[in-house]
Amino acid sequence: MQLTHEENQFERKTFPITLVCDHIYFQQNIGSLFRISEAFGVENIIFLGKDIPLTPRKINKTSRSTHLHVPHQIIEETSELIEYLQLNDFEIIGLEITSNSKSLKEVVIPKDKKMALLIGSEIDGILDELLKICHQIVHINMFGKNSSMNVVQAASIALYEITSAAL
Numbered sequence: 001m002q003l004t005h006e007e008n009q010f011e012r013k014t015f016p017i018t019l020v021c022d023h024i025y026f027q028q029n030i031g032s033l034f035r036i037s038e039a040f041g042v043e044n045i046i047f048l049g050k051d052i053p054l055t056p057r058k059i060n061k062t063s064r065s066t067h068l069h070v071p072h073q074i075i076e077e078t079s080e081l082i083e084y085l086q087l088n089d090f091e092i093i094g095l096e097i098t099s100n101s102k103s104l105k106e107v108v109i110p111k112d113k114k115m116a117l118l119i120g121s122e123i124d125g126i127l128d129e130l131l132k133i134c135h136q137i138v139h140i141n142m143f144g145k146n147s148s149m150n151v152v153q154a155a156s157i158a159l160y161e162i163t164s165a166a167l
Contacts, residue, residue, distance in 0.1 A: 014041045015163055016114040018090065020081070022130060023049040023121040024151060030054065031062025032152040038066035040159040043114075045072040048081050078129050085133065090116040094134040095158050096126045097147060101137040104158060108136060109165045117162065119155050 003009075019042050024030060030053065037045055047054070052074050059067055075081045085092055091110040094101075095117060109115075118134065120126035125148075131137060140157050142149070 012041075014043050015166055017042050017159070017162065018044045018046055018114065018116045019155065019159075020046045020085075020116050020118045020130075021048065022118060022126050023124070024119070025049070025051075025053060026122055027053050027058050028062050029122065029150070029152050031059035031067070033155060034059065034063040034067040034070050034072075036152060036156050036159060037070050040156075040163050042070060042159065045070055046081065046084075046116075047072065047074045048076075048078065049074075050076050078127060082129070082133055085116050088114065090114050091136070092116045092118065092134045093162075094118045094126050094131055094137040095139070095154055096120060096131065096137055097139040098131065098137050101139040104138045104140050104161050107138050107162065107165070109162060115162070117155070117158060119151050119158075122151055 019033065019037050021030075021033060024033070024047065030047075033045065053059070054067070054072075054074070056067060075084065091113050093107060093115060118126050118130055138158070140149070140154060
């Protein structure tokens with residue numbers, strides 16, 4: 001029989017992970033990112049960009065009210081985000097297919113250091129400006145002809161791998 005939210009035996013845990021969403025605007029994706037972040041114990045979400053649609057009534061359906069439980073903020077300017085990440089000594093991990101990316105299975109999880117997992121926009125991926133400050137760039141191995149997947153599914157796979165490795 002399926003267990004309810006109250007009956008499950010999962011240990012509640014928060015990881016020192018900040019999910020950085022680079023110009024993600026689709027409301028269903030935003031709501032789903034809140035939901036998956038809550039499920040994987042993400043400490044914080046940063047949305048980069050102007051006019052990010054965080055109106056609760058519009059994201060509530062896909063977030064299942066997790067937007068009320070996951071701390072989040074909006075940073076409008078890329079330069080301000082870069083300064084924030086560098087000043088706060090994050091291990092910056094970009095999730096993107098690039099000429100120098102390595103398989104997600106090879107990601108190095110730093111001990112006693114906060115991580116920023118950067119995910120890119122639904123159309124353009126991660127800005128080059130942000131890729132340049134990444135300590136690691138990882139991709140998800142795929143075996144079909146398509147070279148990308150939905151940002152929420154990609155973030156889910158990456159968060160699963162990172163949190164599993166950090167346990």
